Every structure is written in structure tokens, then in C-alpha cells.
Amino acid sequence: MAQSQLVSLSIDSGSRTIRIGSRKSQLALVQTYWVKEQLQQHFPNINFEVHTMSTQGDNILDVALAKIGDKGLFTKELELGMLNGEIDFAVHSLKDLPTNLPTGLVLGAVTERENPADAVVFHEKYKDRQLDTLPAGAVIGTSSLRRLAQLRNKFPEFTFKDVRGNLNTRLAKLDNGEYDALILAAAGLQRLGMSDRIDQVLTTEISLYAVGQGALGIECRADDADVLSLLKAIEHIPTRDRTLAERAFLRELEGGCQVPIGVNTKLYENTLTLTGLVASIDGQRLIKDTVTGAAESAENLGIELAQKLRQQGAKEILDEIFQTVRG
Numbered sequence: 080m081a082q083s084q085l086v087s088l089s090i091d092s093g094s095r096t097i098r099i100g101s102r103k104s105q106l107a108l109v110q111t112y113w114v115k116e117q118l119q120q121h122f123p124n125i126n127f128e129v130h131t132m133s134t135q136g137d138n139i140l141d142v143a144l145a146k147i148g149d150k151g152l153f154t155k156e157l158e159l160g161m162l163n164g165e166i167d168f169a170v171h172s173l174k175d176l177p178t179n180l181p182t183g184l185v186l187g188a189v190t191e192r193e194n195p196a197d198a199v200v201f202h203e204k205y206k207d208r209q210l211d212t213l214p215a216g217a218v219i220g221t222s223s224l225r226r227l228a229q230l231r232n233k234f235p236e237f238t239f240k241d242v243r244g245n246l247n248t249r250l251a252k253l254d255n256g257e258y259d260a261l262i263l264a265a266a267g268l269q270r271l272g273m274s275d276r277i278d279q280v281l282t283t284e285i286s287l288y289a290v291g292q293g294a295l296g297i298e299c300r301a302d303d304a305d306v307l308s309l310l311k312a313i314e315h316i317p318t319r320d321r322t323l324a325e326r327a328f329l330r331e332l333e334g335g336c337q338v339p340i341g342v343n344t345k346l347y348e349n350t351l352t353l354t355g356l357v358a359s360i361d362g363q364r365l366i367k368d369t370v371t372g373a374a375e376s377a378e379n380l381g382i383e384l385a386q387k388l389r390q391q392g393a394k395e396i397l398d399e400i401f402q403t404v405r406g
């Protein structure tokens with residue numbers, strides 16, 4: 080590829096090593112090494128190194144995520160690392176990356192999305208069931224208000240219980256009987272080679288997924304032209320268009336990742352369809368609508384959908400949640 084060649088030459092002449100920042104969790108490392116491998120294939124002459132950092136979100140494991148708030152919980156330390164030059168870019172689960180980035184940093188690339196859907200893992204004793212055949216009172220583990228609100232709406236007879244920790248910790252809590260089922264991102268299980276634990280993939284009738292779920296977002300310095308052009312080589316444009324619309328929708332509603340906001344995007348040729356939902360935590364009110372337009376105006380579609388939902392009462396729901404959670 081002519082363009083890749085050009086980039087690698089200009090960086091080689093300065094004999095620069097590119098430092099990639101990552102969280103230390105198993106999922107973060109798998110994702111970061113995947114990005115490193117993709118870049119290494121495009122730019123065999125560049126040296127890429129991975130530097131790991133702990134983030135606030137990795138250290139606070141005993142408090143419900145919804146109660147700590149979310150702005151940059153999993154990203155702040157990595158962002159400081161980029162701003163002070165310790166690392167050149169950071170690989171995030173796009174879902175964990177706030178929609179407003181610090182001054183001086185940008186979303187340099189979005190890579191191809193895995194299945195964005197939520198998945199269910201059942202306790203061994205319910206292996207032959209699906210959500211609609213679980214007994215009333217079954218204990219469902221989820222730490223996300225979005226999953227909680229949507230599932231409560233469809234399955235008010237279940238008991239919902241918070242669950243924290245990395246994927247292995249959560250699965251261990253399911254296996255030892257603390258929960259009858261867990262709701263997790265299908266993508267996380269797939270990336271960790273645990274797809275065999277997925278017992279049910281939730282349709283968008285049951286659960287709209289989180290903004291950016293299943294995609295990786297790579298953040299870098301806004302003025303680092305070398306790194307920006309490297310990252311373009313691994314960008315997946317359909318995923319970028321879909322997630323730009325999703326992130327604009329979330330930004331316009333001023334929600335972080337810990338709000339009951341879900342999305343579903345579809346891209347056919349150049350036509351982007353964005354469905355979005357805002358739910359009350361008790362699952363009683365779901366506001367949902369859809370917009371369609373050209374992929375080039377992805378961000379405008381997100382803004383348009385946010386305005387549509389606001390007219391239908393989304394702001395009142397979000398204000399109530401903001402007061403309960405932060406109050």
C-alpha cells in the first residue's frame with residue numbers, strides 16, 4: 080500500500096518508537112495486543128511497545144459503577160500519559176471512552192466492531208433455558224443501568240443484583256451460585272475466547288446495546304500527525320460511521336456510559352439507521368425512536384435523534400436519574 084509505505088518511511092527516518100498505552104485487565108491487554116499486531120502488519124519497520132497503567136476504574140471494585148459516576152473512570156490515567164508524552168496512543172473499549180475528550184486529544188481511529196449485542200450466561204442448572212423460561216425470582220447479575228432498565232421492562236418478575244469485577248470474577252460469582260444468570264457484552268466474551276459461555280444473545284427487541292459496544296476506540300494527541308496517519312490504516316469506516324452517530328446521540332443527551340441509554344445502528348450501503356432508547360431505572364418508561372440518513376451526516380443523525388427523544392420526555396428521565404445517582 081503506497082500510503083502505508085509513505086508513513087512508515089517518514090517515521091523511520093526519525094527512528095521513533097511508538098508507545099501504546101493500555102489498562103492491565105486481561106480484556107484490555109487482548110485488545111491492545113490485537114491493535115499492535117494489526118499495526119505491525121501494516122508497518123513492519125516501526126517499533127511498537129505496550130505500556131500498561133492502572134486506572135481509577137480498575138482500583139475501585141467494591142462500589143457500584145452507577146454510584147461512582149463514569150466520566151473517564153477507565154481512561155483518565157491513560158489520557159494524562161498521552162498529554163505528558165509517556166505514551167503515544169491508548170486503546171480503549173470504545174464504550175468506556177467518554178464522548179467529550181480532554182483538550183489536545185482526539186479519537187484517532189475506530190476498529191471493526193465485534194457483535195455489539197448483550198449476551199446471557201446462565202448458571203449450570205439453567206443451561207437449557209432462555210430468559211423467558213427462567214423461574215420468577217431468578218437472580219440476574221448486571222452492573223449496567225441500561226441493561227437493568229430494559230430487562231426490568233421485559234422481565235419484571237426477576238431479581239436484579241449488581242455485579243462488579245473483571246469477566247473471570249463475574250463468571251466465578253455466577254458459577255458459585257450467587258447469580259442465576261449474568262448479562263454481559265458478547266464482544267468481551269468473544270475477545271477472551273469464551274464465546275462458548277454465551278447461552279443467549281439478546282435481540283434488540285429485548286436490549287439495545289451501549290454506545291460503542293463491541294468496537295475499539297484509539298485515542299491519541301490531536302497534533303501527532305504521524306500517529307494519526309498510522310491509525311488510519313486500521314480504521315474500519317462502517318464502524319466509525321455507526322459509532323460517530325451513536326456517540327453524537329449520547330453526547331447530545333449528556334449521558335455517560337452509566338445511564339440507561341441504548342442504541343442500534345445499521346448501515347446499508349450509504350444509509351445509516353440509528354435507533355436510540357432512554358429508559359427509567361425502574362423499567363416503567365422506555366422512550367425509543369429511529370432516524371435514517373446518509374452515513375456522511377452520522378453525527379447530525381445522532382443529534383437529531385437526541386432532540387426527538389428529548390421532545391418525548393427523555394430529559395425528565397435523565398434528570399431524575401442524575402439526581403438519584405449523584406444526590
Ligand SMILES: NCc1[nH]cc(CCC(=O)O)c1CC(=O)O
Binds near residue numbers: 172173263
Ligand atoms: N464496562 C465494562 C466493559 N467495557 C467493555 C466491555 C466489553 C467489550 C465491549 O463492549 O466492547 C465491558 C464488559 C461488559 O460490558 O460486559
